[in-house]
Amino acid sequence: MILPVITYPNKQLKIRSKEVVNFDELLHRFLDDMYETMITSNGIGLAAIQVANPIRALILCIPDDEGNQTQENLLEIMNPVIHAPQGNVLYQEGCLSVPGFYEDVERYEKLTLHYQNRHGEACMLEADELLAIAIQHEIDHLEGKLFIEKLTYNRRKKFEKEYKKALKEKK
Ligand code: Y12
Numbered sequence: 174m175i176l177p178v179i180t181y182p183n184k185q186l187k188i189r190s191k192e193v194v195n196f197d198e199l200l201h202r203f204l205d206d207m208y209e210t211m212i213t214s215n216g217i218g219l220a221a222i223q224v225a226n227p228i229r230a231l232i233l234c235i236p237d238d239e240g241n242q243t244q245e246n247l248l249e250i251m252n253p254v255i256h257a258p259q260g261n262v263l264y265q266e267g268c269l270s271v272p273g274f275y276e277d278v279e280r281y282e283k284l285t286l287h288y289q290n291r292h293g294e295a296c297m298l299e300a301d302e303l304l305a306i307a308i309q310h311e312i313d314h315l316e317g318k319l320f321i322e323k324l325t326y327n328r329r330k331k332f333e334k335e336y337k338k339a340l341k342e343k344k
């Protein structure tokens with residue numbers, strides 16, 4: 174089932190999501206719906222709060238070298254914790270909850286991630302490049318933060334003006 178994606182400035186995006194405790198059929202069905210929603214929307218990452226569920230769950234599907242998003246590359250991540258972040262990198266980010274806006278954001282270059290999979294099993298991965306950036310972007314959603322909050326004052330002002338104008342034109 175495709176779920177509606179909440180967009181800025183919806184206040185739900187500011188909620189700090191709660192730990193996942195039940196790794197049951199309901200969670201599995203929800204993760205499947207998140208995947209369908211993300212792929213249909215041309216996304217590479219989605220946090221549960223973006224579809225109005227305030228739990229610490231996110232999914233990522235980074236395209237391979239040919240640009241294909243295969244289900245083999247799907248990561249389902251519950252209760253993530255970042256360890257040993259290293260370096261810094263700038264990357265132009267976009268978000269399904271802030272449609273039509275892309276801006277450079279600074280992130281850690283590499284990190285280790287501890288998390289649980291859909292069965293509640295403890296997992297660990299080492300991430301760099303786009304995966305490391307996407308993990309940080311999605312974990313920020315779990316904290317109720319959007320990438321636009323990392324912009325400088327002037328860039329944020331420019332964003333608010335452009336975004337409001339785009340919203341008006343959509344109506
Ligand atoms: C690097 C930067 C950000 C992330 C987080 C995941 N972000 C996305 O998946 C963004 C997807 C996105 C898709 C859009 O739709 C189309 O391109 C058709 C889009 O378009 C519009 O808003 C018009 C914007 C964002 C991971 C890694």
Ligand code: CO
Nearest residue numbers: 267268269270
């Ligand atoms: Co996002």
